[in-house]
Each structure stands twice: as C-alpha cells, then as structure tokens.
Amino acid sequence: MDPRQAPPYVPLRGHPLTDDEFREREASTAWAPRLEYAWDAGIAISRFLEGLGQGAIYGVRCRRCGRTVTPPRAFCELDFKPMDEWVKLPETGTINTFSICYVTWDMKPLRVPQIPAVIEIDGTSPRVGFLHLVGGVRGRTVDQIRRQVRVGMPVRAVWKPPAKREGAITDILYFAPVRKRA
Numbered sequence: 001m002d003p004r005q006a007p008p009y010v011p012l013r014g015h016p017l018t019d020d021e022f023r024e025r026e027a028s029t030a031w032a033p034r035l036e037y038a039w040d041a042g043i044a045i046s047r048f049l050e051g052l053g054q055g056a057i058y059g060v061r062c063r064r065c066g067r068t069v070t071p072p073r074a075f076c077e078l079d080f081k082p083m084d085e086w087v088k089l090p091e092t093g094t095i096n097t098f099s100i101c102y103v104t105w106d107m108k109p110l111r112v113p114q115i116p117a118v119i120e121i122d123g124t125s126p127r128v129g130f131l132h133l134v135g136g137v138r139g140r141t142v143d144q145i146r147r148q149v150r151v152g153m154p155v156r157a158v159w160k161p162p163a164k165r166e167g168a169i170t171d172i173l174y175f176a177p178v179r180k181r182a
C-alpha cells in the first residue's frame with residue numbers, strides 16, 4: 001500500500017441503546033485493565049524528581065544563552081546546547097497566572113476549589129514556570145479567593161513530610177502565599 005495513503009475508513013460497530021439504558025447506564029461496562037508498564041523519565045526529569053524527594057527544586061542553566069529553567073531539560077530549546085549545569089533553586093516563587101477550579105480533571109464537582117497556577121521559581125529566567133497548585137487559602141467563593149491570590153504574588157512550597165515523599169511533583173503539596181520573603 002502506498003504509505004502516503006490513509007488506511008481505509010472502517011466505521012466502528014456501535015451497540016444500540018434504548019432510552020432507558022442510556023439514562024440508567026445499565027449498558028455501560030466497567031473495564032479494569034491489568035496493565036503493567038515502566039516509564040523512563042529521562043536524565044533531566046529523573047534528577048529533578050530525585051531532588052523533590054529530598055525537598056529541593058533543581059533547575060539547569062544553559063551555558064550559551066544563560067537561561068535557567070525548571071523543570072530541567074536536556075537541551076536548550078533556543079540554541080540546542082546541552083543544559084547540564086545544575087542549579088539548586090529556592091523553594092519560593094511567584095504566581096504567573098492562576099485559575100479557580102470547581103471540578104476535577106474528570107469533571108467531579110469540588111466543594112473546596114483547587115487553584116491551579118503557573119509558578120515561576122525564584123532564580124529562573126523570565127517566563128519559565130511550571131504548573132502546580134496554590135493552597136493554604138481560606139474561602140471557597142471566587143471573591144474570597146481573589147482577595148487572597150493574585151498574579152505576581154510571592155509563594156513558598158509546602159512539602160510533604162520527608163518520610164512520605166516519593167520523588168514526584170506531588171512531593172510539593174502546594175505553594176502557599178507568603179507575606180514577606182525570608
């Protein structure tokens with residue numbers, strides 16, 4: 001077959017549902033797959049995750065353009081040079097942008113909203129940040145939260161206890177607003 005040619009379209013055979021089945025979800029099936037897999041995070045992210053397990057945020061610096069980024073990456077995407085100069089960063093940063101979320105990623109309603117935010121860690125280059133959560137904020141309504149959280153606000157990482165860390169981004173529970181920098 002010509003590799004440039006798309007494979008033929010084969011319509012999937014559906015299962016007709018009655019209105020009652022559709023509404024009562026009797027026809028839906030629960031599939032609990034048994035899947036085992038291994039995933040290699042790569043050199044840069046592996047070291048980043050190990051650092052989180054030890055309560056530290058690491059970044060890398062590009063020797064050519066001088067940018068410092070976290071999460072670390074193996075190569076600078078601007079000049080394609082290896083980023084192999086490791087930098088231990090502070091656990092403080094700034095909220096670049098945030099949202100107030102009343103549903104989980106799979107659309108379950110939340111009574112206490114989550115506040116996903118892009119956090120720029122101090123010591124990194126401008127417009128370098130990662131997605132995490134803002135926490136330690138009282139209130140549930142948009143107005144209550146917006147009185148306490150704003151773009152440009154300084155935050156500090158709140159960590160899991162050392163014994164419960166597992167080398168994951170969730171070793172940081174959330175970033176809490178700080179009134180004064182240490």
Ligand SMILES: [Zn+2]
Binds near residue numbers: 062063064067077081
């Ligand atoms: Zn660079």
